[in-house]
Amino acid sequence: MSTVGILGGTGPAGRGVAVRLASAGYDVVLGSRDAERAALVAAGLISRGTGSVSGASNDEAAGCAVVVVATPWDSAVATVSSLKEALAGKVVVSMVNALVREGRELVPFYPPRGAMAAQIAFALPTSMVVGAFHHLPAAEMVNLDSDLDADVVIFSDHAAARESVAKMVNAMPGLRAVVAGSMSLASAIEAFTAVCISINIRHKAHSYVKLAGLSH
Numbered sequence: 001m002s003t004v005g006i007l008g009g010t011g012p013a014g015r016g017v018a019v020r021l022a023s024a025g026y027d028v029v030l031g032s033r034d035a036e037r038a039a040l041v042a043a044g045l046i047s048r049g050t051g052s053v054s055g056a057s058n059d060e061a062a063g064c065a066v067v068v069v070a071t072p073w074d075s076a077v078a079t080v081s082s083l084k085e086a087l088a089g090k091v092v093v094s095m096v097n098a099l100v101r102e103g104r105e106l107v108p109f110y111p112p113r114g115a116m117a118a119q120i121a122f123a124l125p126t127s128m129v130v131g132a133f134h135h136l137p138a139a140e141m142v143n144l145d146s147d148l149d150a151d152v153v154i155f156s157d158h159a160a161a162r163e164s165v166a167k168m169v170n171a172m173p174g175l176r177a178v179v180a181g182s183m184s185l186a187s188a189i190e191a192f193t194a195v196c197i198s199i200n201i202r203h204k205a206h207s208y209v210k211l212a213g214l215s216h
């Protein structure tokens, strides 16, 4: 089974993905700007499967077979650009949402290429960038006792990479992969996160996306 590195993996988003990947049998490396901090965070996580979670530098996480980007949006491009060689030829999964606060709401912020996944793909022309995990509430992801039953909308211009990420997602407890299509959907998918979070703030909830009408 592939190893998965998570850049910025010490945050709530990275931790949630790590716990569910390890529970699916993957060995996960939480990357950080501070490897010691990552080791402490990894040691505090509880997963249930045969996989493991360890902490390391972002450089070491970038050495894994599949790499997830889980930094804040305004540092994602700089982070992946500094690791461009290590990420060449690999599947790089962006879960990054560009959002800014306006009053009580978080609203979408559109970077020059329309979406963070597209910005990351532009920065990594020799990687296969896939978008996934955007709409998941981290608090539900990290808690394996939650009754999470969420869909993960997946997009990429690389069909094989899209399918390999879908396979990985389907192995993670509580998640179902739904392949949506190409990178051209990225801005709509990322912007919808602002809707999810604003609903959660207003309703004091950790809701998530579940699509009706699919046969699988």
Ligand SMILES: NC(=O)c1ccc[n+]([C@@H]2O[C@H](COP(=O)([O-])OP(=O)(O)OC[C@H]3O[C@@H](n4cnc5c(N)ncnc54)[C@H](OP(=O)(O)O)[C@@H]3O)[C@@H](O)[C@H]2O)c1
Binding pocket: 007, 008, 009, 010, 011, 012, 013, 014, 031, 032, 033, 034, 037, 038, 069, 070, 071, 072, 073, 075, 079, 095, 096, 097, 098, 133, 134, 135, 136, 137, 138, 139
């Ligand atoms: N939270 C959620 O529920 C959720 C769900 C889906 C998607 N997302 C997306 O996932 C990403 C991470 O979310 P999060 O809530 O985990 O964010 P976060 O806690 O703000 O940041 C995640 C990690 O990124 C690293 N980081 C922070 N500033 C950085 C910088 N200037 N340069 C490089 N690394 C930096 C930090 O790790 P170190 O200090 O250890 O390096 C931090 O622990 C965001 O883009 C978000 O939109 C979040």
